[in-house]
Amino acid sequence: MEDTEIINLWKSYGQKLEESLHLNRQNAEEITRLKVRSFLSPMKPVKLFAIIVGIIWVGLIDILIISNLPTGNWFFIISAGIQVLLTKLAIIIYLYQLILIHQADISEPILQTxxxxxxxxxxxxxxxxxxFLxxxxxxTFYWNKSMxxxxxxxxxxxxTAVTLTFTFVAVWLFRNIKYENKDKKWFRLIFDGKEWTPVLKSIELLNQVKEYKANA
Incomplete structure (x- = not known):
């Protein structure tokens, strides 16, 4: 066999190997997208249920606040007002998360996902x-002047002890609920479920694909 034929065979083999690696990368990305969809899909009904229940809840609380305005029970009005305001903010965040989940379902570059x-x-x-705030x-919502x-x-x-304890817990959780604490027992107790686990699994999968593409 002449040197030219050997070189051509080697080039042909290298080209086929490159095509095979490229196809494997594409297949890996597509399989990853399918897995990400399967992880995120169960989150949709959970978020939607939370939004529906939240809307019903804030509607009822708003009615109660308005109905209590003539009586002037400001302990209830202020407490319920804070609660319903925070719930409305949570509903907005859940709506935003539904949009993110839907967008993550669409085939797009790994980095965007x-x-x-x-x-x-x-x-x-x-x-x-x-x-938790x-x-x-x-x-405090049940306090009144007579009490x-x-x-x-x-x-x-x-x-006083009950209110201070709940306040301390709320502030402590607000300050310590961070991704850096994800391996701590109390954190896993709060976040173990369909609100958190699918997100971490999806991120881990995409990181693996990114590393595979970088090393390929």
Whole structure:
């Protein structure tokens, strides 16, 4: 066999190998997209259910706030107002997350999908932090003028301890719910489920594809 034929065979083999590697990369990306869709799909009904229930809830609370305005029970009005305001903010975030999940389902470059998943992860942390800020008002909405005027010292002490405890927990969670704490037991207890696990699995898959493409 002449040198020219050997060189041509080698070039042909190299070209086929390159085509095979390119096809493998494409197949890996497509399989990854399918897996990401399968991970994110169960999140849609959860988010949609939360939005529907949230809208119904804030509607009822708004009615209660308006109906209590004539009586002037400001403990209830302020507590319920804070709670419903935070819930409305959470609903807006859930709507934004539904858009992100839908967009992540569309075939697009891996990098763009990674950005959307990063925002989905970030907003999941934020909406949880916001919802936990509601804890203190659940200990104050039932206060009234009669309770303050006619209550006993043990009642005041108990109520103060409960409210301060809930406030401390709310502030602590707001400050410590961060991605850096994802491996801690209390964090996993809060986020274990369809709100969090699919996002992490999807991000991990896309990172693997990115590394594969970089090393290929």
């Amino acid at each position: 990674q950005h959307k998943l990063a925002r989905l992860k970030s907003t999941t942390l934020w909406v949880t932090r916001i919802l 509601q804890l203190p008002v659940w200990t 303050l005027l006619n209550g006993t010292i043990p009642l005041y002490m108990l109520q």
